[in-house]
Amino acid sequence: MLASGARLLSGLLLLGLLAGCQDPSGVGLNIIGEEGNDPNTLVAPADTLYLDEEAEVTGGFADGVTPVQERVLVGAVMDLSFGDVTAEAYVDVRPPNVLPDGFSERTITSATLRLFRDYAYGDTTATLALSLFDVEEAWSPVGAEADTSFNVGARIADYEVEAGDSLFTLALPSAWVSSNDAVLRGDSVLTEFDGFHLRLTDGALGGAVVGFDAPRSRLRLTTAEDTVDYPLREVFTRIERGDGLPPAEDVVVLRDGGSEALVVTIPFEDLDEAAVARAVFRLSADPDLVEGDGIARALPEQLVLVGVTAEGSRLLLASAQRGEDSGLYDFSSGTLTNVVQDALVGDPLFERYLVLPLQSPAALDVLPVVAGPPPGDGDPDPRPRLVLTVVPPAD
Numbered sequence: 001m002l003a004s005g006a007r008l009l010s011g012l013l014l015l016g017l018l019a020g021c022q023d024p025s026g027v028g029l030n031i032i033g034e035e036g037n038d039p040n041t042l043v044a045p046a047d048t049l050y051l052d053e054e055a056e057v058t059g060g061f062a063d064g065v066t067p068v069q070e071r072v073l074v075g076a077v078m079d080l081s082f083g084d085v086t087a088e089a090y091v092d093v094r095p096p097n098v099l100p101d102g103f104s105e106r107t108i109t110s111a112t113l114r115l116f117r118d119y120a121y122g123d124t125t126a127t128l129a130l131s132l133f134d135v136e137e138a139w140s141p142v143g144a145e146a147d148t149s150f151n152v153g154a155r156i157a158d159y160e161v162e163a164g165d166s167l168f169t170l171a172l173p174s175a176w177v178s179s180n181d182a183v184l185r186g187d188s189v190l191t192e193f194d195g196f197h198l199r200l201t202d203g204a205l206g207g208a209v210v211g212f213d214a215p216r217s218r219l220r221l222t223t224a225e226d227t228v229d230y231p232l233r234e235v236f237t238r239i240e241r242g243d244g245l246p247p248a249e250d251v252v253v254l255r256d257g258g259s260e261a262l263v264v265t266i267p268f269e270d271l272d273e274a275a276v277a278r279a280v281f282r283l284s285a286d287p288d289l290v291e292g293d294g295i296a297r298a299l300p301e302q303l304v305l306v307g308v309t310a311e312g313s314r315l316l317l318a319s320a321q322r323g324e325d326s327g328l329y330d331f332s333s334g335t336l337t338n339v340v341q342d343a344l345v346g347d348p349l350f351e352r353y354l355v356l357p358l359q360s361p362a363a364l365d366v367l368p369v370v371a372g373p374p375p376g377d378g379d380p381d382p383r384p385r386l387v388l389t390v391v392p393p394a395d
Contacts, residue, residue, distance in 0.1 A: 042274070042388040047267045049252055049371050049384055054261035054354070058362050059144030059236035062214035063094070067142065070214055071361035073237045073257075074130065074198050075163070076206030077122035079295055082255055082366050083244035085121070087209045087237055090135060090150055092195030093219045093230040106223035108181045113170040113196065114218045114229075119211025121364040124164045124296050126207030132156045132170060133197040139234070146239040146259055152197045163208035170198075184221060184230075195234065208296075209364060237362050250372035251289065254355065256300060256365040262355040266386050268343040275391035278332065279340040281305055281318065283355065283384045285327035289368040300357045300365040305331040307339060307350035317353070340388065355384075 060069025073087035113132070136153030156176050161168050183192045200206050218229040239257045247253045254262045264281075283303075290297040305317045317339060318331035339349055357365060370382040 040390055040392055042271060042390060043381055044266055044268075044271055044386045044388070045374070045381060046264045046384040046386075048263070048265045049369070050263050051252065051254065051260050052263045052354075054259055054356065056146045056239075056257065056259045057143060057359050058146045058239060058257075059141030059148070059234075060360060061141065062091075062217075062232040062235045064215075065233075067360075069141065069235050069360045069362065071119060071211045071237075071363070072214055072235045073119070073209050073211045073239070073362055073364070074200070075122070075128055075209035076200050076204075077209055077295065078206070079122070079244060079293070081244050081293055081295075082253065082297070083258070084242040085209060085257065085364055086200065086206070086240045087257075087364070088197065088199040089212070090139065090141075090195065090197050090234075090236040090238070091214070091217075091232050092135070092139075092234040093193070094190060094233040095230055096228065099228065100226045103223065103226050103228060104185045104187075106185075106225060108177055108184060108221050108223055110174075110222045111172040111177045111180075111184075112220045113168075113172070114220050115168040115170065115212040116216040117166055117168060117210050118213040119361070119363060120163055120208055120296055121211075121298075122163070122206070122208035122295055124208060126163045128161050128163055128206065128208060128210070129201040129204035130159045130161060130170075130198055131201045132159065132172075133199075135194040135197050138191070138194055139236075141234045141236045144236045146237065146257065148236070149238060150197070150236070156196070158201055163210050168210075168212070211362065213361075239362075239364075241364075247368065248289065250370065251286065252369045252371050253289075254357070254367040254369060256357040256363045256367075262367070262369060264353045264355065264384055265351075266343075266353070268340075268348055271344055271388075273344050274388070276337055276341045276344065276388050277391050278389040279337040280387045280389075281331040281336065281353070281384070282387050283320070283329045283331070284370045284382050285329070286368045286370055287327045290366045298363075298365050299327055300363070300367055302358050303329055303331075303367075304356050304358065305336070306354040306356060308352050308354060309349060310351045314354075315350075340386065 060067040072089040074089040076086040078084050133155050134153040136151050139150040214232050214235045217232050221228045241258045304319045307315050307317050317336045318333040320329040320331045375381045
């Protein structure tokens with residue numbers, strides 16, 4: 001995950017404008033002198049916190065080519081709390097780097113999609129009815145956003161699978177194998193074969209969305225003498241996510257796969273000029289809010305913090321792993337510290353800040369951010385906040 005995160009982070013530098021935003025809601029302004037009773041610590045709670053529309057790119061390459069995408073999703077969940085969701089997968093394959101001698105002259109006798117599950121959202125005991133289709137023309141995952149569709153051809157087969165299985169083996173019908181045999185063994189397979197589309201069967205209820213580890217998944221081809229695995233290359237997930245119930249008071253919910261970002265502004269003008277030794281942006285989520293309803297959900301494992309200028313240019317500032325056994329995320333880096341120091345002396349570079357989930361691996365995680373209330377005397381602040389370790393003035 002960390003390797004793919006690094007690729008995403010470099011790709012976030014100086015991207016385009018934010019989409020249209022919703023009405024911001026203030027979460028209070030109160031500069032607190034200490035956090036943890038440390039006289040060299042200043043805490044500045046965010047003064048606004050709201051959700052903004054944000055295009056989510058779910059396409060990429062499973063074989064290490066940039067942009068990387070390590071997971072595809074398929075299925076559907078009725079989720080009253082956080083909104084119903086449907087996911088459809090598109091995958092294409094490539095031959096391995098080395099083929100067995102004589103493979104191209106031997107007839108393929110069977111073909112099986114071997115999809116390794118590494119993620120589930122919903123009811124992990126559900127049985128899913130899935131349908132597999134040919135993709136009927138060339139497509140590209142580069143820049144493919146979650147609401148994209150590609151042209152789908154004939155239905156290949158229907159399957160019933162258990163959402164909790166670790167490996168899905170989808171055997172392709174013999175008629176499909178015969179009609180695609182020559183293309184799959186030929187030199188032009190990359191241009192003449194356009195891959196598969198996997199989705200919930202029409203009319204099926206779903207119950208879970210499962211995710212497949214794209215770099216490990218394969219199209220397995222067998223001949224009388226060979227077993228050859230074609231790895232996945234192009235992958236893409238189409239996601240449709242509906243609205244859920246309004247969140248609890250003083251909670252703002254960021255949903256991965258929902259094409260949205262958490263926007264934060266920080267009141268630097270209310271902080272004194274100081275020499276900053278370290279800046280940490282701290283965000284607390286409530287893990288209890290994602291549990292229940294018989295639906296398996298999770299908090300994101302990793303988030304990124306991006307600064308946005310008034311002109312819309314972006315710069316990655318830091319990333320944060322979810323705290324062990326908690327919903328706490330601490331964003332810290334030398335870049336963030338330098339940006340904060342400049343802002344404190346009246347030279348702010350960014351107008352606002354975005355908290356975003358990683359684009360790879362694709363997921364449907366839920367982040368209920370605690371936006372208030374302000375703490376009582378001596379209590380820790382639960383709100384998104386900037387925590388500064390400052391250098392004490394010389395005597």
